Amino acid sequence: QSVLTQPPSVSAAPGQKVTISCSGHSSNIGNNYVSWFQQLPGTAPKLLISDNNKRPSGIPDRFSGSKSGTSATLGITGLQTGDEADYYCGTWDSSLSAYVFGSGTKVTVL
Amino acid sequence: EVQLMESGGGLVQPGGSLRLSCAASGFTFSTYWMHWVRQAPGEGLEWVANIKQDGTTKYYVDSVKGRFTISRDNAKNSLYLQMDSLRYEDTAIYYCVREIGGSGAYWGQGTLVTVSS
Numbered sequence: 001q002s003v004l005t006q007p008p009s010v011s012a013a014p015g016q017k018v019t020i021s022c023s024g025h026s027s028n029i030g031n032n033y034v035s036w037f038q039q040l041p042g043t044a045p046k047l048l049i050s051d052n053n054k055r056p057s058g059i060p061d062r063f064s065g066s067k068s069g070t071s072a073t074l075g076i077t078g079l080q081t082g083d084e085a086d087y088y089c090g091t092w093d094s095s096l097s098a099y100v101f102g103s104g105t106k107v108t109v110l
Numbered sequence: 111e112v113q114l115m116e117s118g119g120g121l122v123q124p125g126g127s128l129r130l131s132c133a134a135s136g137f138t139f140s141t142y143w144m145h146w147v148r149q150a151p152g153e154g155l156e157w158v159a160n161i162k163q164d165g166t167t168k169y170y171v172d173s174v175k176g177r178f179t180i181s182r183d184n185a186k187n188s189l190y191l192q193m194d195s196l197r198y199e200d201t202a203i204y205y206c207v208r209e210i211g212g213s214g215a216y217w218g219q220g221t222l223v224t225v226s227s
């Protein structure tokens with residue numbers, strides 16, 4: 001049972017938009033920065049978004065992050081077949097003194 | 111170019127020990143928090159432990175407390191994970207990660223640990 005809650009899967013047609021939610025508590029998302037990670041099939045995870053909404057260099061602006069209260073959201077616009085992957089949110093939990101991940105969301109391009 | 115190269119994984123019996131290493135290059139290792147994250151076959155990500163830049167502060171997930179020990183050698187640009195009293199449920203790919211929650215986050219390719227009799 002993950003500390004952060006994500007939907008198991010989302011899907012959309014190429015060119016469309018998807019959003020992935022990440023719900024937590026005041027001890028984690030509510031008081032700490034959220035990151036998002038992309039894991040393409042058979043590869044190691046990669047940073048997609050840091051500090052709630054910052055994209056590292058090389059990450060296209062089709063990917064965006066936001067946070068409100070104890071929830072965070074990852075948005076992907078202009079969906080491409082290459083975006084098919086598992087996406088994880090993560091943040092520090094001050095009560096657990098541990099970094100926590102969401103359960104992951106599989107994005108499927110129809 | 112930033113590189114994190116894990117090694118030391120393999121097959122071990124329940125109750126056994128294994129020491130993972132992570133060789134870092136392409137950045138100033140001593141200035142970053144470092145982490146171990148694992149992923150069981152077909153499962154999601156689980157953070158295991160982290161260590162401060164100077165090695166004075168360490169945190170662990172509850173399931174490995176008292177069994178795993180994270181350490182680092184800044185002179186050798188290396189991160190370690192000593193794993194004792196291994197259990198079946200410790201079977202996973204173990205990733206070495208730089209600054210997991212920041213803009214400089216970077217993941218190694220991982221090393222597979224299999225606990226089986």
